[in-house]
Amino acid sequence: MFGPHSPRTAPQVTPLNPTTTYGMTKVTGEVMALNYWKQYGVDARGIRYPGLVSWKSPAGGGTTDYAVEIFHSALSEGHYECFVAPGTQLPMMYIDDANLGHSGVNGRLSGIDWTS
Numbered sequence: 001m002f003g004p005h006s007p008r009t010a011p012q013v014t015p016l017n018p019t020t021t022y023g024m025t026k027v028t029g030e031v032m033a034l035n036y037w038k039q040y041g042v043d044a045r046g047i048r049y050p051g052l053v054s055w056k057s058p059a060g061g062g063t064t065d066y067a068v069e070i071f072h073s074a075l076s077e078g079h080y081e082c083f084v085a086p087g088t089q090l091p092m093m094y095i096d097d098a099n100l101g102h103s104g105v106n107g108r109l110s111g112i113d114w115t116s
Contacts, residue, residue: 004017004019005017016030029046030046032044033045033046049093049098050064050090050091050092050093051064051067051090051091051092051093052064052092052093052094052095052098053067053068053092053093053094053095054068054094054095054096064090064092066082066083066084067092070082
């Protein structure tokens with residue numbers, strides 16, 4: 001989201017120069033929320049979850065795919081050779097916990113029933 005020329009540890013206020021569509025949409029959402037606040041006094045907020053993991057959902061192309069693949073591979077093959085180096089830390093959250101946290105705001109996460 002910050003772009004290739006940002007410092008490794010971004011300060012609270014730093015230029016946002018994303019190079020991906022994903023990063024551009026994140027910045028656009030933040031700019032729109034700020035604009036609604038400045039123009040209309042609307043307090044718009046976004047929730048940024050870490051990678052969400054569910055034992056029922058297949059991997060979907062995100063950074064947490066290997067965690068889901070480990071689970072399914074352990075069940076079907078009895079082992080998994082992980083491509084992530086030992087000691088690597090990636091933030092993850094169980095989907096049911098995200099749904100619990102989100103339910104007080106706006107019902108189920110994005111209207112998706114991850115339990116079926």
